[in-house]
Amino acid sequence: xxxxxxxxxxxxxxxxxxxxxxxxxxxxxxxxxxxxxxxxxxxxxxxxxxxxxxxxxxxxxxxxxxxxxxxxxxxxxxxxxxxxxxxxxxxxxxxxxxxxxxxxxxxxxxxxxxxxxxxxxxxxxxxxxxxxxxxxxxxxxxxxxxxxxxxxxxxxxxxxxxxxxxxxxxxxxxxxxxxxxxxxxxxxxxxxxxxxxxxxxxxxxxxxxxxxxxxxxxxxxxxxxxxxxxxxxxxxxxxxxxxxxxxxxxxxxxxxxxxxxxxxxxxxxxxxxxxxxxxxxxxxxxxxxxxxxxxxxxxxxxxxxxxxxxxxxxxxxxxxxxxxxxxxxxxxxxxxxxxxxxxxxxxxxxxxxxxxxxxxxxxxxxxxxx
Numbered sequence: 001x002x003x004x005x006x007x008x009x010x011x012x013x014x015x016x017x018x019x020x021x022x023x024x025x026x027x028x029x030x031x032x033x034x035x036x037x038x039x040x041x042x043x044x045x046x047x048x049x050x051x052x053x054x055x056x057x058x059x060x061x062x063x064x065x066x067x068x069x070x071x072x073x074x075x076x077x078x079x080x081x082x083x084x085x086x087x088x089x090x091x092x093x094x095x096x097x098x099x100x101x102x103x104x105x106x107x108x109x110x111x112x113x114x115x116x117x118x119x120x121x122x123x124x125x126x127x128x129x130x131x132x133x134x135x136x137x138x139x140x141x142x143x144x145x146x147x148x149x150x151x152x153x154x155x156x157x158x159x160x161x162x163x164x165x166x167x168x169x170x171x172x173x174x175x176x177x178x179x180x181x182x183x184x185x186x187x188x189x190x191x192x193x194x195x196x197x198x199x200x201x202x203x204x205x206x207x208x209x210x211x212x213x214x215x216x217x218x219x220x221x222x223x224x225x226x227x228x229x230x231x232x233x234x235x236x237x238x239x240x241x242x243x244x245x246x247x248x249x250x251x252x253x254x255x256x257x258x259x260x261x262x263x264x265x266x267x268x269x270x271x272x273x274x275x276x277x278x279x280x281x282x283x284x285x286x287x288x289x290x291x292x293x294x295x296x297x298x299x300x301x302x303x304x305x306x307x308x309x310x311x312x313x314x315x316x317x318x319x320x321x322x323x324x325x326x327x328x329x330x331x332x333x334x335x336x337x338x339x340x341x342x343x344x345x346x347x348x349x350x351x352x353x354x355x356x357x358x359x360x361x362x363x364x365x366x367x368x369x370x
Contacts, residue, residue: 008053008054008055008056023040023041023042023308024038024039024040025039025040025041025305025307025308025310026038026039026040026098026305026306027039028098028303030300030301037098037099038098039098039305040308043331048087049087050087051087052083052085052086052087053083053084053087054082054084055081055082055083055084056079056080056081056082057079057080058077058078058079058080058134059077059078060075060077060078061075061076061077061078061135062075062077062078062134062135062136062170063168063193064167065136065141065167065168065169065170066167066168066169066196067141067142067143067164067169068141068142068143068144068145068161068162068163068164069141069142069163070163070164070167071141071142072167073135073140076134076135076136076140077134077135078135078136079132079133079134079136080133080191081128081131081133081189082186082187082188082189083184083186083187085183085184085185085186086179086185086186089119089121089185089186090117090119091117091177091185091186091188092115092116092117092121092123092175092176092177092186092188093115093116093117093118093337093339094113094115094116094175094188094190094339095114095305095339095340095341095356096190096191096192096305097111097305097341098192098305099193099194099195100155100157100171100192100193100195101194101195101197101349101351102157102159102194102196102197103159103197103198103199103255103257103258103350104159104162104164104165104166104196104197104198105159105160105165105198105254105258106159106160106254106255106257106258107158107159107160107254107258108156108158109156109157109158109159110154110155110156110157110353111154111155111156111157111353111354112152112153112154112271112354112355112356113125113153113154113155113173113175113190113356114153114271114272114339114341115153115175116337116339116358117177118336118337121177121178121179121185122178123153123175123176123177123178124150124153124175124176124178125148125149125150125153125173125174125175125176125190126148126150126173126174126176127148127172127173127174128172128173128174128189132174132189133170133172133191135170136170136171136172136191137170137172138170138172141169143169144161145157145158145159145161145169146169146171146194148173153173153175155171155173157194159196160254162196164196165196165197165198166196166197166198167195167196168193168194168195169193169194169196170191170193170194171190171191171192171193171194172189172191173189173190173191174188174189174190175187175188175189175190176188199257199348199349257348257350260289260290261289261346261350261351261352262287262288262289262299262344262345262346262350262351262352263287263288263289263352263353264285264286264287264342264343264344264352264353264355265286265288265320266286267284267285267286268284268285268287268342268355269283269285269355269357270355270357271353271355271356271357272356272357272358273357273358274357274358274359274360275357275358275360276360277326277328277359277360277361277362278362278363279327280325280326280327281325281326281327281359282323282324282325283323283324283325283326283340283357284321284322284323285302285321285324285342285344286319286320286321286322287299287302287320287344288320289346289350297316297317297319297320297321298317298320298347299315299317299320299344299345299346299347300315300345300346300347300349301314301315301344301345302315302322302342302343302344302345303342303343303344303345303351304324304340304341304342305339305340305341305342305356306324306326306340306341307326307328307332307338307339307340307359308332309326309327309328309332310325310326310340311324311325311326312324312325315344320344324340324342326340326359328359328361333361335361336360336361337358337359337360337361338358338359338361339356339357339358339359340356340358340359341355341356341357342354342355343355
């Protein structure tokens with residue numbers, strides 16, 4: 001895809017207009033059809049201005065957005081806006097999630113952006129202004145279910161205060177680095193969508209004892225039902241005399257699907273880890289979920305946001321593991337720092353936390369390229 005970007009200096013002089021493209025590196029073609037996406041990056045060199053400058057792209061349109069009251073913001077303008085105050089500075093980098101899926105009714109759903117900076121500068125995050133983000137502006141609608149820790153750059157979604165059970169909300173954030181005196185060196189836009197969803201009854205349903213749902217009386221909702229060994233939720237279809245709603249955990253007052261989400265485990269790298277890459281690097285990841293207090297590894301899949309050229313295996317459902325192998329090209333070695341993010345999805349569609357790590361190009365190892 002091709003987009004037109006503008007570069008304007010601090011003296012309000014348009015330096016250039018770039019026709020930028022991106023290369024697809026990751027494709028999500030599994031799971032719910034409305035949540036599939038393609039994702040990618042590309043490096044587009046520009047002539048560096050001699051003075052501070054801004055770099056922006058704007059066009060039409062966002063998809064229809066829905067706030068916490070259910071109000072729809074339709075066909076809004078789209079804008080990405082960056083500012084560079086120190087032309088010798090390396091700006092922060094963020095591996096942008098293509099979409100953030102959050103479950104209705106569940107609190108404390110966190111997403112760490114994990115920004116990194118080659119210069120080691122202090123980084124903070126804030127909501128973008130309306131001038132910076134147009135229709136994705138946080139205060140353009142009621143989005144109190146979304147909060148941002150500006151120091152840690154961690155987003156949180158509280159589904160207990162959101163009135164909607166489906167729809168998408170905009171995330172528009174400026175990631176900024178600072179010098180030792182507290183002056184902003186650059187301000188970089190990060191934008192994506194938060195998609196609200198609710199797990200549904202699908203197919204044959206059994207409970208933790210192995211009994212069929214038909215073995216129960218219509219009003220017997222005392223135990224958590226499972227579909228394919230995982231919790232089930234809202235039923236959009238008629239079953240007998242009434243719709244079966246999401247089952248509530250009496251202890252927490254929350255839907256059962258909020259309980260015990262899948263978790264990343266060893267050998268998954270910890271978030272924020274930096275791995276030195278001298279030649280070919282191999283990264284192993286693992287995850288599991290609980291069923292009747294027992295760990296299970298037959299999840300649905302892993303989801304990766306990876307450097308171009310990285311190859312990842314499918315999930316091994318016997319041990320909940322997958323592996324990714326990457327040999328950076330000579331051009332990628334010049335960039336020095338690359339991001340890699342991953343999460344796992346269970347059979348109900350629930351996600352683990354999303355972790356991001358840094359792949360730092362170290363001394364060249366010639367043998368790898370022979």
